[in-house]
Amino acid sequence: xxxxxxxxxxxxxxxxxxxxxxxxxSFDLFPGEVLAIVGESGSGKSTLLSVLSTEMEPxxxxxxYRMRDGAVESLFDLDEARRxxxxxxxxxxxxxxxxxxxxxxxxxxxxxGERLMAVGQRHYGKIRASAEDWLARVExxxxxxxxxxxxxxxxxxxxxxxxRNLVTHPRLVLMDEPTSGLDVSVQARLLDLIRGLVxxxxxxVIIVTHDLAVARLLSHRIMVMRHGRVIETGLTDxxxxxxxxxxxxxxxxSVLAA
Amino acid sequence: xxxxxxxxxxxxxxxxxxAATGYNFAYLDEQTKRMIRRAILKxxxxxxxxxxxxxxxxxxxxxxGTGGVQVTASVIGPDDVxxxxxxxxxxxxxxxxxxxxxxxxxxxxxxxxxxxATMIQTRHRIPEAPLREGQILxxxxxxxxxxxxxxxxxxETRTLHALAEYGVMHVKLYEDIAQHGHIAKTYDYxxxxxxxxxxxxxxxxxxxxxxxxxxxxxxxxxxxxxQRIYAVPPYTRVRSLDFEDHPFTIQRxxxxxxxxxxxxxxxxxxxxxDRGGRMFVCSDSDHCEERRAAGHRGTMLAGAAGTENDHA
Ligand SMILES: Nc1ncnc2c1ncn2[C@@H]1O[C@H](COP(=O)(O)OP(=O)(O)OP(=O)(O)O)[C@@H](O)[C@H]1O
Ligand SMILES: [Mg+2]
Numbered sequence: 001x002x003x004x005x006x007x008x009x010x011x012x013x014x015x016x017x018x019x020x021x022x023x024x025x026s027f028d029l030f031p032g033e034v035l036a037i038v039g040e041s042g043s044g045k046s047t048l049l050s051v052l053s054t055e056m057e058p059x060x061x062x063x064x065y066r067m068r069d070g071a072v073e074s075l076f077d078l079d080e081a082r083r084x085x086x087x088x089x090x091x092x093x094x095x096x097x098x099x100x101x102x103x104x105x106x107x108x109x110x111x112x113g114e115r116l117m118a119v120g121q122r123h124y125g126k127i128r129a130s131a132e133d134w135l136a137r138v139e140x141x142x143x144x145x146x147x148x149x150x151x152x153x154x155x156x157x158x159x160x161x162x163x164r165n166l167v168t169h170p171r172l173v174l175m176d177e178p179t180s181g182l183d184v185s186v187q188a189r190l191l192d193l194i195r196g197l198v199x200x201x202x203x204x205v206i207i208v209t210h211d212l213a214v215a216r217l218l219s220h221r222i223m224v225m226r227h228g229r230v231i232e233t234g235l236t237d238x239x240x241x242x243x244x245x246x247x248x249x250x251x252x253x254s255v256l257a258a
Numbered sequence: 259x260x261x262x263x264x265x266x267x268x269x270x271x272x273x274x275x276x277a278a279t280g281y282n283f284a285y286l287d288e289q290t291k292r293m294i295r296r297a298i299l300k301x302x303x304x305x306x307x308x309x310x311x312x313x314x315x316x317x318x319x320x321x322x323g324t325g326g327v328q329v330t331a332s333v334i335g336p337d338d339v340x341x342x343x344x345x346x347x348x349x350x351x352x353x354x355x356x357x358x359x360x361x362x363x364x365x366x367x368x369x370x371x372x373x374x375a376t377m378i379q380t381r382h383r384i385p386e387a388p389l390r391e392g393q394i395l396x397x398x399x400x401x402x403x404x405x406x407x408x409x410x411x412x413x414e415t416r417t418l419h420a421l422a423e424y425g426v427m428h429v430k431l432y433e434d435i436a437q438h439g440h441i442a443k444t445y446d447y448x449x450x451x452x453x454x455x456x457x458x459x460x461x462x463x464x465x466x467x468x469x470x471x472x473x474x475x476x477x478x479x480x481x482x483x484x485q486r487i488y489a490v491p492p493y494t495r496v497r498s499l500d501f502e503d504h505p506f507t508i509q510r511x512x513x514x515x516x517x518x519x520x521x522x523x524x525x526x527x528x529x530x531x532d533r534g535g536r537m538f539v540c541s542d543s544d545h546c547e548e549r550r551a552a553g554h555r556g557t558m559l560a561g562a563a564g565t566e567n568d569h570a
Contacts, residue, residue: 081421103429107436110429117432118425124435124501146436 012061021047036219044228092165092173098157134163155186284364294332301489306451323398325480341375346541389475399481518549
């Protein structure tokens, strides 16, 4: 693995039967770096994220990750227990559909506190104080702490997901279309919040989006996918201002509807 | 547990069970008992772990404790003395019919006295009198999975147990405190067994949880409909889940038993009339009777001979 890298993906391929989900995807990710994965519908973005999160095993390829103690581990060689601990402490996953990322029948405080309890915190007062702190940080009125996410708006649910994930101070957060389906003004506020937290906490982020404006606002680097393959990659501003691939040029000129 | 051979040979001379009823000793056939005993042994070897078993049809509906009955049938021997309680009472329809069932099919002696029993089958309560080595307490369990309400997927609950990922149990307790200011769960209060598996104690009041801890008796749990058996071997740590700042506590009762003046026992409220009259009496009827036999008198029996306070 490259000196200082946090994560390294090599030759990641996921086949659905004969069908290509993603093929031969390789990249490095450094601490604090935000990588956007863009591409039209069906290009393999979600597939890649599912493989990276170890929710799906790749058909081929490997992912290495630098643990907090500095040791480099191959994700798919970790036993399930260690992998799950890693996922709920050092990683986060913000889902497009908040109902999949939250416990909808558990209060906001319980949602935020869950990871703390999972890693063994057993002091109600401290767990609640952390939950309050995180609700405030994601701009949810602390008075709503005992309300269930079913009573929250779409934007609030996404912010609650963020709080729930960040409470254990992960170093890497995966996001799948976190702002899609939200009103433009709600989107803008959420993006501002994410950008602030990423900078403040030095988070590494892999964000899937088909909205190039989101990629432009949040990411340092960008990976353009088509038919499951990475066709162009580089610094976000360079790729968006001066795309080399004809497909990327079409994407940027908004000729292709994402 | 008696060895199989003991059961077979010793069961025969009594004759009553086989000859009179046409059933095998204690109703179940020997092969089924062996299968259930294997599940029990596995449960004892892994305290608190739910062992799947092939539950058999029993001549009673599921709600009547078929899991407990199958466990009892598999470990009972002809020399055992059986007590059956429902809530704390030996006299409910459920308790009486299970007791009769084993008296008929196994020809065993039955008793209502905790101290005399070698096996006690229970729904809801653990007797007040301390259990001793050699006794077996069999619980009838409706829902064996403590994670069920939070995680309906069976594959997922199995993984959570396998990896000892029990954070979600505390989420439930957290929700209780957030909503009610305290942990509101009073029955089937989850416990951690031997520092490893989280277990549902069946619908016993949490009042009885401390009695499970380091009990000299063997505790067996049978869930018939859900086809699970689990166990707490003698002298095993059983810790009720809680928070450091909201420690587990048991129910306390303001007054002593109105009949036997016992304190520190679990009391049932009994309505006396339609004008709000009521009294609190021992839920464990055997315990209450023995105390009265020993001369203890509560307020309802005051005036009768041997009142608690008349030893002046
Ligand atoms: N479970 C599956 N079984 C079979 N094929 C699948 C499955 N999931 C995805 N695919 C296929 O794999 C390819 C990549 O799909 P994926 O969902 O990763 O795309 P995406 O880039 O996330 O698209 P979108 O922007 O619509 O979310 C598509 O051709 C899709 O049809
Ligand atoms: Mg997708």
